Amino acid sequence: MNQPTLTSDAPQPSGPPGQLDMSALMSFMQRFVADVSAAGTVVMCAIGSRLGLFAELVRSGPATAAELADRTGTRERYVREWALALATAGYLTRDGDGRYALPPGPAAALGDADGPFYMGDMARLMPALSAVSDRVIDGFRTGAGLHPEEYPAELFETVWHKDANRLGKVLVRQWVMAVDGLTEQLRVGGRVAQVHCGDGRALILLAQAFPRLELVGYDPVEINIRRARAEAAAAGVADRIRFSTADPAEDLGDGFALVLAIDVLHEAPDPAALLRRIHDALQSHGVFLLLATNGEDVPPAGPNPVSSMLYAISTLQHVPQGLAAGVADPAGLMGLPPALLDRLCTEAGFTTVERLMEPSPFNTLYELRA
Template sequence: MGFAEKVMNDLGGAMASVLAALGVRLGLFGALAGGPATAKELAGRAELAERYVREWLWGLHSAGYLEFDPGSERFTLPPERAAVLADERSPLCLAPAYGLVPPLAGMLDEVAEAFRTGQGIPHEEYPDGLYRAMERMSASWLDTMLVEQWLPAVPGLTEALERGGKAADVGSGSGRAVLAMAQRFPGSEFTGYDLHKPNVDRAAAAAADAGLNGRVRFEATDATTGLAGPLDLVTMFDVLHDAPDPPALLAAAHRALEPSGGVLLVLESNAAADAQDNRGAPGTILYATSTLYCVPSALADGGPALGTLGLPFAELAELAGRAGFASTEEIPLRSPMNALYLLRP
């Protein structure tokens, strides 16, 4: 009975996640963050049908997301919950993560077949909604932490970029990290490398819109052979564990870095040294993402498919040492999901 209760709670969480994904897509959390509302009032704010909104409200009230006042018949999203569900400028915002649920669940047939055959699933077979959700997730920390906290945590790095340095982002996606750094350091040059051509096209368009084309470029190039130095900074954000050849990618970064002061920043999942210690909600979320996306797509690229939690500190340090790096250290983060590492040549 105790385990049956756990399963019921997990199923309830899965259903709540789908309702939350719907709420994020329709702007319901943002509308409710504006103040308490009845179903009719919230439907008016969001320009939606009241009957649907009412059922959504009761569903997430049942899940413990919302509060309800019987006297006024109004639902409330308290400010501390709004910071997690409605404010994408907040470093604690988890709303974009709900966007992973529908596209990953929609790939169950393909993943089940991959289980039977052992084959991978190419990136292009996943729906575009998955990549949009990933971009929004990364934006929650790139926009609030990268230039304000992570780069200043490396002694001398911001000064080098302010003087006019050169940096590269490997697996640059739609260019969020590159654009954030380029805007902060107008005297430096930045290059983004990504194997997925649609990502490069989106990033180039974003750079043009931001007026950064003169010192920002994006290339649909394999960084293991195309990374050009000498560079003051190379970044790999949630990239290395999915790479077709992680040792070769680290070796390429080592060759490209300026020997006396260049650094490599690697963001990876916060993985325990022993897989059995990756427990609880963070481990479940990351292993599910790994099963449904990271392992299949990495296998399709011919990679070792390390998995989302496949690079704990000791494993990364060992790979870095073999690639020629002299030191690997962790930069403290207040995050249950991510770990940031600093590698020096």
């Protein structure tokens, strides 16, 4: 069946002749329908990720809706509609016997939660953020923000899984090794700190890889700190990692061989002040590893899907949380573009600001030295 198409045969809007370009209107309406469809597809992917539907198709192969429901302990009527939504979106295939399958690309991106190309967490992020949209709308009217604890548990769980999946593959084997001499320095021992450490995954991985390190992680969110302490205990490294909700700008101390800030500098109430404090906390040959969001010195004039997604996330999460923390004009997720970041790092006293790599389309990894 052909897809329904909007045409200029649609009712003409009232108003002075020539005021509206009907061709441009039809084009936009087609685009808007496609965007609404994509939004629905993302929600379907979040459902498939949470219920293990994608993982089961990868694990056991093609299935009818009834077979997939039986394998996953779900109800066939829901699974049937879900599968049709994703088949018509091109994410699933459907054969003549009504069996659904994940092609290789979607299988790697959605069906293997521990694989290097997994993107299911990204799908789960948007519904979790959308759950607070009513409060964000209130914020538009009042200027009020949202504290992290006001967001659903699903948001934290999604971020924890994303960090575990990503950092377990790249932190020690790629990022640390990309810095000249850092692996050898950490083997000798020393002090390591992380600001806004989340569930502590990065520090736990470093503690496991380098047994002589002493580590400290800071995060203002109590649920993250509780999770970090539990994960460190489960990994057998709790005796070497201290987790705290204290402000690192006040509690950090000095003499650190390595300081980490992984995609969080924009969340600091005063990024410039935090950069100065990190600079002063490093020992003479210390390293600051900074993963920063790829903001833009000049926002793109035309459509840009990556930027659009990041600005939307910032609207729902980073700006409200910054306002709740008492920041009059929060940076937001995109608020530290390269030129500004370079200037702030230089003003903080860093003499080396080197771009090591771009681990994803969303981030750049920097090595900074005092």
